[in-house]
Amino acid sequence: MRYRIEHMTRYQYSDVVTVCHNFAHLVPCSTNNQDVIQRTLHVTPAPAVMYEAYDYFNNCTHYFEILEPHQQLEVLASSEVVVLPRTTLSWPTIYYCWEHVRDLLHRSDEPEICCNRQFMLDSSLIRRSDQLVQFASGSFLAGRPLLEAVSDLMQRIYREFTYRASVTTITTPLEEVMKHRQGVCQDFAHVAIGALRAIGLAARYVSGYLETSPPPGKPRLVGADASHAWFAVFVPGQGWIDFDPTNNLLPQERHITLATGRDYADVAPLKGVILGGGQETLYVSVDVAPLG
């Protein structure tokens, strides 16, 4: 499936910003299951410099500086991505019981496993807790195949948590989300990752986009989409397998990956240090257009 993605971020300031330094994770890169055909990041006002680089997790990053006074910053990321069908899970991965995978992760000295041990540990937004262990144990029954257990966990998040925008922000701690059982896609991804790590598995955060279908008979609305987030679990020998707890499904060709990391903090779309500015208003629009 081929998509054209436009992700626009606009900041308006009540006072003049004289200088700003920015760091963005706004442009996708090619992975096992997607090819990025073309991509651009267009910034207004024109930045004095812009550098592209790859971060620790191999995500594409941009650094740019704006040195002219401005009261509006607009960052438009455009890309064309071909999403490939996911490889089918091979035997015997599907039948691994989760304890087996857990022990393998802890004991093996395979280079791939050694490096992925960082996804078993606490990260800045996700800390292990008894609450998370308890939540995970509802799905991870003794001897259960790993993927079945993860699917069950995903399903429980989908059923037991309420999707509610603007009750959480990026600073809402995981404990709050667990307590009130509500949040948005990034909270649900964090809950799942935290639960998996709490019982000794490796899990990571995925930010990206989801193609939305318009209601039957209605035209597709440009800009009605939003950026999305889900999680992936690491299966030795198989790699990372994605799960979308917000929609209770295994991502297929409608999920486009933007970046991966230990949690949201590793892949924040746009960070900045600005001089001046006063009050600010943020406007974001995302448009995922299928090209066939």
Add this chain to the structure above:
Amino acid sequence: MTKEQFFYYRPPDGYDEFFTSDGTPRDHLGPIFSRMSDWGLSHMGQLRDKAKRLLLENGVAYNVYHDHQSVIRTWDLDIWPLVIAEAEWLQLERGLKQRYRLLERLFADLYGTQDVIRTGLLPAELIFADAAFSRPCYRLPLAVQQALPWYSVDLARNTDGRFLVLGDHFQRPTGPGYALENRQIFARLLRNVLNEHQVRLLRPFFATLRTNLTGSACQPREDPQTVLLTSGPQDALYFEHTFLANYLGLTLVQGEDLATRSGRVCLKTLDGLHTVDVVVRLIDDRLCDPLELQENSCVGVAGLLQAIRGRRVAVVNPPGAAILENQGLLAWLPQLARHFLGEELLLASTPTWWCGDRDHLAYTLDHLNTLIIKSLGCVRSSPPVFGDQLSATELLAIRQRILAQPASFIAQERITPSTMPVMTDHHLVPGHVLLRTFLTAGSAGTEVMPGGLAAVSTRSAQVPFFDNYGGITKDVWVLSSSPVARGNRQSSGPLLQPSIFTGELSSRVAENLFWLGRYAVRVENALRLLRTILLLPPEERDTDSHLMPRRAVRTLYRAATSLTLASPNFKEGESEPYCVDPESDIRRMILSSDDNGSISTTVKTLIQTAYRVRDRLSSDTWRVINRIHDILLHLEGLHHLNDTVDDIESLLTSLTAFTGLSMENMTRGIGWHFLGLGRRLERSLFTIDLLHTTLVHCADPDEEQVLLEALLNITDSIITYRRRYRSHLAMKPALDLILQDESNPRSLSFQLVELQHHIDQLPRLQPMPVFRTPAGRTILEVVSLLRLSDTDLLTLTDDTNGRPNLEDLLTRMKQLLPLLSAELSHNYFQHALPVTRQSRF
């Protein structure tokens, strides 16, 4: 001499640096030992006191901002040095250099290919669970010559006499400045001893260090622009930062002095941005860049990591180096040495177990009651736990904490550092000693400082921590078998003339110099005024023989209260305000810590401002500042107002010395002009205010005599007046001398003309004549106003006994001069616009 005879010094069991176990002095110490013990305790006591005084004068202090009693606290330097024999030192040096090479290879690996993690040589969790492993620093380009140009290592000698490493420092290998300072003091006290016994010099190390630091620049360049980045005076080690900056001839900056522009790091100076090649940072990793590292850091530079990535700047040591301070690594160094160097590790570390490893965990749990338990990553914040001091319940609790998160704990063997004598007031007692050594590597080669900083603790074997600066330190003497090239070099001044770059002035420094000038004059003015008041006979009898405060004194009180911003006990009487309790008022004006303008508060602000530009002030100037601080402490201890006059006079003398030194010893650069601007502006405002309070309303002739004399005293013009007029005091000549005489350096017009001169010399953003700039126009107007005034008209009185012309002139000037201050601040000091940080999504 034996142990028993040596001033009753009795080392406990274990290794003693001075005596072997059978009580004879160690071989290498022989000559030094007999020389020093010949002196006897009283001479050594004198030396110790002298060392103490020198430390105080040099301001070797660690800064205690939270301490209200004193701004600055000194440490102790014990007179018995730690002496290390040549052969032993050479062996230690080999071990230190090997460790340096090893850790550098490890650093490059962890932030590069991560082979040690892939191959399982190093447990992944040890690195990944530590927040010090900084992913934004992954694959940052490293300097070609040497990734980590400087390094410091803490050592202790165990009971068997072997040196063990306790910790490695890469983020801020601080302490070399303190070591040098200690040596400079010893060189003054014991030059002959140092010479005779061929103690190796520290100076060559600093020359190598400087070349290695500046040589890290990405592009080869003759004199790379190198700055030392400090977090500022609130840093406990700020003294050392200023000391190093001066000694190495590098510019000391704070985060706000730097900015990244188009991917380059620039120093913001008064005449624009200048590219920086090397940043030697004295701040922690996580604080280096608020954009990619810790968001709320206000001491770093946004975009610093990108500038490194783009090879536009080199940062020393590169951010990310904190991972090498992870103490869990100590357990793996022997394996790593074999892997990276194909060598056995020469210098052992303190025995360490990392609980994330199953075998290490088992050992730790079995020996919990004899080990020290530390939590990883926050070794500094959470204190180590000593297993042998725990109750059974506490042991159980710590066991459970470890089991819950084994990877976050390490266990270390408790070692008993060697002992050596420490002078107390009357005798020698054993103290446990730690040694901090310093290394540098780069284009000028790898070198270990032949010496270091030793810290001693006289309390049990509890390891003395270097973080608690302010304890007892010792000089470290490394002996040499060949004569040491000497001469006067042991203690002389800075290594190099500061580069031209150093002359450039950041707006922060300019602002601090401006305020330094203002505070110094403000204190001086207040002191002169109060001294005059204290020396006037306070009371007189009125017509009915009632005791009344003199009117003149009352007038001067008013001037003093307005100057010191004191809230006095004036009672609004029927005719005019009448001071209820002048004595306690004056006490408050001097000592109050609530009134912003009291002498005490202003002096403290003055010292703090001086501290912020510590690197711009000579050591003589700093000695005077210490003296000012001492007098203030003495003044605060006095109970009777009459006793204060002596202290006020000493303060005045010291302030004059301060002014003289700061004005005379500073090159006539922009910094000097800002200092001058501050001084002249403050004195102008004071004189105007003083005249306004005292002369705008006429007093009766007797009172006027008293007032004029007081005014001439306060403005330090009385001698000129007497010499010139040889007559009794008259209004017109006195006013002329104080107000308009441009040849009197204390007159208002002299201040204004000087102000005009300084303003003329300031850099201008656009090429334009000075009178077109706002500040230039303002000063021109004030100067002209005064020059065009006629003394005859100014002294005219009207029918309400006022002097309207004088009042108009003073009022107008009082409106204009504050504008000048605002204009200067707008044009030159506006660097500190609020910075907003945000995470956008």
